[in-house]
Each structure stands twice: as C-alpha cells, then as structure tokens.
Amino acid sequence: MRNVNQKSRLDDIDINLLDRLQTDARITNVALAEAVNLSPAPCLRRVRDLESSGVIRGYVTLINPEDVGLEISAFIQVSLEKQVASGLRVFEDRVQNYPEVMECYLMTGDSDYLLRVVVSDLKALQSFIVEHLARIPHVSNIRSSITLKQVKYKTALPISANYS
Numbered sequence: 001m002r003n004v005n006q007k008s009r010l011d012d013i014d015i016n017l018l019d020r021l022q023t024d025a026r027i028t029n030v031a032l033a034e035a036v037n038l039s040p041a042p043c044l045r046r047v048r049d050l051e052s053s054g055v056i057r058g059y060v061t062l063i064n065p066e067d068v069g070l071e072i073s074a075f076i077q078v079s080l081e082k083q084v085a086s087g088l089r090v091f092e093d094r095v096q097n098y099p100e101v102m103e104c105y106l107m108t109g110d111s112d113y114l115l116r117v118v119v120s121d122l123k124a125l126q127s128f129i130v131e132h133l134a135r136i137p138h139v140s141n142i143r144s145s146i147t148l149k150q151v152k153y154k155t156a157l158p159i160s161a162n163y164s
Contacts, residue, residue, distance in 0.1 A: 010055070013038065015163050017046055018055070022156035025059045062155065070118040072125055072146060077111035078133060079141035087138040088112075094136045100128050111143070122146075 010018075016036045020027060027035075033043035050056045065073065080087050088106070091113065095104045103116040119125045125144070133142055 010163065012163075014046060014050065014055075015159055017043070017050065019156075019160055021047070021056070022159075065118050069120050072119045072121060073150070074117050074119070074125055074144050074146045076115040076117060076129070076133065076145075077107075077141075077143045078113040078115065078139055079111045080113075080138045081140045082138075083112060090138065091136055094132075098128070098132055100124075111141070 013036055017032065020032055020035050029040050029044050029047070032047070033040045036043065038046070047056070065071075078091070080091060092104070092106075095101045095113075095115065098117075100117045100119050101115050102118055105114045106112065107114050117125070117128065119128060125146070129142055129144065133139060
C-alpha cells in the first residue's frame with residue numbers, strides 16, 4: 001500500500017481522483033478511471049488506498065435541512081471558566097452526544113468554543129441552550145447568533161489549489 005498520509009505523498013492522479021470524488025461520490029469506478037486516465041483496477045486500488053490511509057474519511061448524502069424540518073441554523077460561542085484539560089474534556093465529551101451540534105471548534109479569541117447547531121425552531125434552540133449547554137460544568141458564557149441566510153456552503157476542499 002502506498003503511504004498517502006503526507007501532502008508530498010499525494011500525486012497528481014490522487015489529487016484528480018479526490019477532486020472528482022468530492023464532486024460526485026457516486027461516480028462508478030469505470031467512469032472515475034476514465035476521467036483520470038487510468039484503467040479500472042489501478043483506479044480502484046488508489047481509491048482504496050486513500051480510504052484506508054484516512055485521506056478519504058467517508059461518503060455522505062447532503063440533505064437540505066429545511067426539507068427535514070430543521071429551520072434554524074445558529075452559531076453559538078461558548079466560554080468556559082478557565083481552559084483546563086479536565087474542563088475542556090468534559091465539554092467536548094458532552095457536545096459529542098448532542099445531535100443538534102453539527103460542528104464544534106476549540107478557538108482562540110474571546111470564546112473557547114464555536115458550535116454550529118441546527119434545530120427546528122427558536123423554542124428548540126432555547127431548550128438546547130438552557131437544558132444542555134448551560135448545564136455543562138465550567139460553562140461561564142453562551143452567545144448565540146442565528147443565521148438569516150446561507151450565502152455560501154460547500155463541502156469540497158480546495159485541494160487542487162493547494163497542490164499547484
């Protein structure tokens with residue numbers, strides 16, 4: 001198996017494969033091989049190498065949140081009393097269990113964490129903040145901002161630009 005854990009290990013064919021798969025993860029191996037000028041067997045081997053090395057972490061279906069009743073998207077800044085390892089661990093463990101939390105980042109700056117959450121309505125957002133976030137030990141401040149309109153959203157990483 002090729003080692004593809006480092007940027008320098010990905011060649012132009014790998015980058016092309018990744019670009020194509022980010023655009024259409026349901027593409028057949030035959031069509032993918034043709035698109036990157038490989039025969040199907042080496043193409044499949046490369047994709048499996050990218051999967052087993054963790055470069056490709058999985059395949060997902062992107063769903064329109066409004067179509068499944070998730071009307072509210074909010075960003076929530078959370079500050080802890082102090083950044084100690086045990087407090088960080090408790091917070092991070094708790095947010096793993098909340099399906100409303102789509103993303104969570106440990107941040108520099110004014111707050112310790114930035115969360116992106118999706119919920120059905122304002123009542124659900126209030127309940128999430130009061131019943132869940134505010135009850136996590138060491139949380140000292142919570143500030144939320146509700147999105148009005150999504151201007152840009154993408155899932156494909158700009159890997160071609162990074163490798164030119």
